[in-house]
Structure formats: C-alpha cells, structure tokens
Amino acid sequence: MKKLILAASLMALANLAQAADFMAASFNDLAGKPQAIKQWQGKPLVVNYWATWCGPCRQEMPELVELQKKYQGKVQFIGIAIDDVAPVSTFVKQYKVNFPTLIGGNSAMEMMRAQGNVQGGLPFTVIFDAKGNLIAKELGRLSKEKLDGQLKALTK
Numbered sequence: 001m002k003k004l005i006l007a008a009s010l011m012a013l014a015n016l017a018q019a020a021d022f023m024a025a026s027f028n029d030l031a032g033k034p035q036a037i038k039q040w041q042g043k044p045l046v047v048n049y050w051a052t053w054c055g056p057c058r059q060e061m062p063e064l065v066e067l068q069k070k071y072q073g074k075v076q077f078i079g080i081a082i083d084d085v086a087p088v089s090t091f092v093k094q095y096k097v098n099f100p101t102l103i104g105g106n107s108a109m110e111m112m113r114a115q116g117n118v119q120g121g122l123p124f125t126v127i128f129d130a131k132g133n134l135i136a137k138e139l140g141r142l143s144k145e146k147l148d149g150q151l152k153a154l155t156k
Helices: 002-023 054-071 084-096 106-114 145-152
Strands: 026-029 034-036 045-050 076-081 100-104 124-128 134-139
Touching: 002 026, 002 106, 002 124, 045 054, 054 076, 084 100, 124 145, 134 145
Parallel strands: 045 076, 076 100
Antiparallel strands: 026 034, 026 100, 045 124, 124 134
C-alpha cells in the first residue's frame, strides 16, 4: 500500500514538474516573435502539437477551431506546429485557425516527450487546468466529443 501511495505521489510530482516546465517555455509565433506560454495561464489550456503533413492533424483542426469558438473566453487553445513557418501560415489561413499558432522545433519535441508522448507521434494534445496543472493528454486524433466533455467539466 505504501508503495502504491509513493508511486501515485511521484506521478503527481512529475505532472507538476512537466506543467511548470511547459508554462516557462516560449515558442515563436508565425511572425517570428517569441510568445511565452505563461501569458495564457489563468484559464484552462488545450495545447495541440501538430503538423501540416499529418493527416489526423488536418482532420481534427476544424473541430479544434469550432471548440475554441464555443469556449471563447473560458478556455484557451494553442497550436504548436512541428513544421516550417511557410506551410503553417498557409494552413492557418486555409483552416481559419482562431487560436495562437506557434512554431515548435526540437524544444517542442522534447516538451511533448516530457508530457508523455515518448513516441513523438502527432497529433498530441495536452490539457491544463486554470492553475496550470497537466490534467489530460491524448496521442492521436482527439474526438470532438471527448474534448468537449473534458472542457465542459473544466468550465463548470
């Protein structure tokens, strides 16, 4: 029993450390200007790691745009593209992305791995509560219904 409690405590501490590292991170926006993640603290965050060449990413993006619109002012979505600026800029216009889109490089890949995506697969979505605690993560395409349910619970 003590080992189980210790393991759960260590996992909780690891999640706190991952969240703290992420909140201290900064990534460039599409204009090349650094954007600190901590500027969006204070409300739940949905962070989606994606790429223009990723089929499932292209499939889920319209749903993320729709949910950002639905939860505007209550939840902040952030996209971190593992890609180059030019194709990302075209993609963002084509899909009418309505949330901040940042360019991630090797540091974003390391951040994903620290958040539990050891395979480095895309898309990868992490959800933080308003206090900055990592509360959920999903490797692969996240269904609109599942994400909507998680956000409803977070915004009660």
